[in-house]
Amino acid sequence: MKRDCILLAVDSLPIGGTERQVVELLRGLKESGQFRVVLALLDRGGELEAEAAQAAASVLRLSRRMRFDCTPALFLLRQARQAGIRLIHACGWMSALAALPTARCLNVPIINGSIRAAPARLQGRDRISTWCAVRSDWIVANSHAGLAAHGLSDHPRAQVIANGIDFTRFDNVIAERQANPTICMVANFSARKDHASVIAALPCVRRAFPQAELLLVGTDRGTLDDNRRLAERLGLRDAIRFVTHSLRPESFIASSHVCVLASVHESLSNAILEYLALAKPVVATATCGDSAELIRNSECGFLVPPHSPESLAARIIALLRDPERAQRMGESGRRQVQMLTVPHMVSEYEALYVRLLASPPAAPRVGARRQE
DSSP: OOOOEEEEEESOOOSSHHHHHHHHHHHHHHHHOSSEEEEEESSOOOTTHHHHHHHSSEEEEOOOSSTTOSHHHHHHHHHHHHHTEEEEEEOSHHHHHHHHHHHHHHTOOEEEEEEOOOOSSOOHHHHHHHHHHHTSSEEEESOHHHHHHTTOTTOTTEEEOOOOBOGGGGTTOOOOOOSSOEEEEEOOBSTTBOHHHHHHHHHHHHHHSTTOEEEEEOOBSSOHHHHHHHHHHTTOTTTEEEEOSOSOOHHHHHTOSEEEEOBSSOSSOHHHHHHHHTTOOEEEETTOHHHHHHHHHHTOEEEEOTTOHHHHHHHHHHHHHOHHHHHHHHHHHHHHHTTOBHHHHHHHHHHHHHHHHTSOOOSOOTTOOOOO
């Protein structure tokens, strides 16, 4: 039986939550075998590219000569036509911009999956994501907070498919025994993550627990040097470990006593899901969108105001002082996220693909006037 061919278009595949979800989706679709999936990459060289390529039937690598280069869109159209693509699923703002005209030229449905954050204020790329989304046949976000931030909560062709967790990743995780109280934050060093508040909270934590240590796990997206300098100014060089080249943060999470996520804005955080999957209590900023609701509803941690080192420190200290309560919170969180599996996520995408393939594209063509 011939399988329908799906084109999964992504901007790039560095280490990150969105990119990890792309890999998990590709693996799940390959295991299911219902569709043949072609991966299109706008930018090459990401750390997760090899994993993604192994799970795809084939890979189209679209090289750009400059940031706003139209040639990838032309190449994508030619290759998609030759591959017999029946549906396009775009997972980034640049790939959505390139894939939209391809979908309209081929008259195939397109899913916009570029809404993966919940910014307090839309920036340029966010506005492009919204522009492409409302001109697509369907919109998939990973959180209700993300849809709301883009003004699409009530859009008739929008839905939420939550991130899926591959629980097998945690089966054989070895936690190093930590003699000192250890706090962990898994987040790339970018302007959207507030490492500075976590670092600034550590002196207060160390007044209560002088041997407390902080693990910061993530790749540099522009703020690593600033955070290193802040740690130096606060005299915390020996108290903070910067882990900047790890594809697998599970062992660092498992070895910690409290896990933290301070963010300027968030939707559904992979890091928080991983914390909960490993039964760790969480302290997170209230800007964490659907993750904040998950923490509040499952009572698996504390929410604090953004940019508040004092609040972060107070909650971390409370959990370190009451390990039994911390353990109960961690166990509650693990129970709460056990439903968010990769197979469940994949089945939701497959159901959407089937539904869209069964009917012609419904969205107006690019440039057409529309009433939202």
